[in-house]
Amino acid sequence: MDESTPPAGTGHAGTAPPPAATPPLRRLGAAFMGMAVRRLGNTKVEDVALAVGYFLLFWLLDAVNFAAFGNLKVEALASAWPAIALLGCVGVVFRRTAPAAMAWMCGLAAVGLLLAGHAGCFVLMFEFFFSLVLFGSPRAAALASRAAWVVTAVLVVAAFASFRDAGLTVVAGLLGxxxxxxxxxxxxxxxxxxxxxxxxxxRADAVHEAAAQRLLAERNAHDLSLEQERQHMARELHDVISARLSAIALQSGAALHAAKAAPAGSPGTALLRQIRQESVAGLEELNAMIRLLHSGAASEAPGRIAELEPLVGRHRSAGLELSFSNGMPDGGRHLPLPVQTTVYRVAAESLANAARHAPGQPVAVSLAAVRKDEAGTPQQQPATPAQSQDRTPSPPPAMELVLTVSSELPAHQPAASPGTGTGIPSMQFRAAHAGGTLTAGPESGQWKVLLRLPLPGPAPQAPAGTVNTNEGLHA
Structure with missing residues (x-):
């Protein structure tokens, strides 16, 4: 043999020899090795029950001697049909988790039962095509569908060619x-x-996701619109209201400077000084609101219980007949800031409403800490001395802060004031936000505003005296 001629089966130099054909048993082994262990854990109970049912059906067919094609029967396989049937039933168990292994096992078992003369081969063929089309890959399902038509046609042609009988040919067609x-x-x-x-x-998930994205976009657009509106309000407040308050503060300061020759305690000088203080305070609060609108971050609102007396003094300077009493321990300075701010804002709004709607009428403001049962909750009956000895000490009573602002109702209804109608709802909102309640309305010839706020923890001991600023009332 010429040395230049490569030996048969070696191929050309530099190229790998073609792979040998994989035998069926090796393919079956590869299919078994390809099954992941965690996928075997997903085996359905109904598949196991179906496999057991198939094996019982095979046993029943053998018991009634229901055979397949007798001329194809191989005696060596006839006695081994239980092992062949068991192989097919194990393949049924794997029909979801490993369709390829199922195809090999059921296919080999069906051929084995056919050669053994067992009618169970038709059952396994049914399961072979059904499971491969339903659970196999798209390519395997397409191949199984075409193979079913081919096998049926071959079966009909073979039956007609073998028996030349139309009846047997029809039976073969029905069987296929x-x-x-x-x-x-x-x-x-x-x-x-x-x-x-x-x-x-x-599609439903995509629609839901699209709806969620659309809702998020709408919320973002709404937030952007609110942000733009806040910026617009901040600019308007800064350019209009702030400018006017600044002008009032400057003009009142200039008037005070021009009135240096007047006595320090004259009514005109005191009134100008009061106007300047109010305009400067209002300008500071307006600037805080403008910063809040610009940044969107909440800031600490001014207003404390200690500022109630200066507030009362300013209203008295304006000619309001006003009495004020503060029965809170430590004057209420120990209370949390939100509680103090709520009390101050409600008192300020109530005094402004009294001056607007009942001008010239006396106004009384009182602040006290009372027990909740004193505020309307029924008190319990006192215990006897024997019961007192047996009972454990009761917890301290719950206390609440009560602010009362009352004014005489005018005999004649004054002319309609330019109010916005949001004063009482605003006070009720503040009270609810602080965990309390607020009522406002006529009662026994008076207009009474009653604010109740819960006090945190046990109430401290009241001081020896109660702050009362009733003296110095102005007509």
């Missing part, structure tokens, strides 16, 4: 339709229904 085409059509419809359901589920 029932064994091969029916499971393919049935499984194909189920597969389409499953794919359609998955598609609809994915």
């Amino acid at each position: 339709v029932i064994t091969f085409l029916t499971p393919v059509e049935w499984a194909g419809n189920l597969r389409k229904a499953i794919l359609l359901a998955e598609s609809e589920s994915a």
Whole structure:
């Protein structure tokens, strides 16, 4: 043999020899090795029950001697049909988790039962095509569908060529339709229904996600609109109201400077000084509101219980007949800032309403800490001395802060004031935000505003005296 001629089967230099054909048993082993252990854990109980049912059916067919094609029977395999049937039933268990292994096992078992003369081969052929079309890959399902038509046609042609009998040919056709085409059509419809359901589920998820994104976009647009509105309000407040308050503060300061020659305690000088103080305080609060609108971050609102007396003094300077008493321990300075701010804002709004709606009428403001049962909750009956000895000490009574602002109702209804109608709702909102309640309305010839706020913890001991600023009332 010429040395230049390569030996048979070696191929050309630099190229790998073609792979040898994989035998069926090796393919079956590869299919088994390809099954992941965690996928085997997903085996359905109904698949195991179906496999057991198939094996019992095979046993019943053998018991009634229901045989397959007798001329194909191999005696060596006839006695081994239980082992062959067991192989096919194990393949049924793996039909969801490993369709390729199922195809090999059920296919080999069906051929083995056919050669053993057992009618169970038709059952395994039915399961082979059904499971492969339903659970196999799209390519495997398509191949199984085409193979079913081919096998049916071959079976009909073979029956006619072998027996030359129309009746047997029809029986062979019916057998092929029932064994091969029916499971393919049935499984194909189920597969389409499953794919359609998955598609609809994915579509519903996409629609839900799109709706969520649209809602998020709408919220972002709403937040942006609110931010733009806040910026616009801040600019308007700064350019209009702030400018006017600044002008009032400057003009009142200039008037005070021009009135240096007047006595320090004259009514005109005191009134100008009061106007300047109010305008400067209002300008500071307005600037705080402008900063709040610009940044969107909450800031500490001014207003404390200690500022109630200066507030009362300013209203008295304006000619309001006003009495004020503060019965809070430590004057209420120990209370949390939100509680103090609520008390101050409600008192300020109530005094402003009294001056606007009942001018010239006396106004009384009182602040006290009372027990809740004194505020309307029924008190318990006192215990006897014997009961007192047996009972454990009761917890300290719950206390609440009560602010009362009352004014005489005018005999004649004054002319309509330019109010906005938001004073009482605003006070009620502040009270509810602080955990309390607020009522406002006529009562016994008076207009009474009553604020109740819970006090945190046990109430401290009241001081020896109560602050009372009733003296110095102005007519």
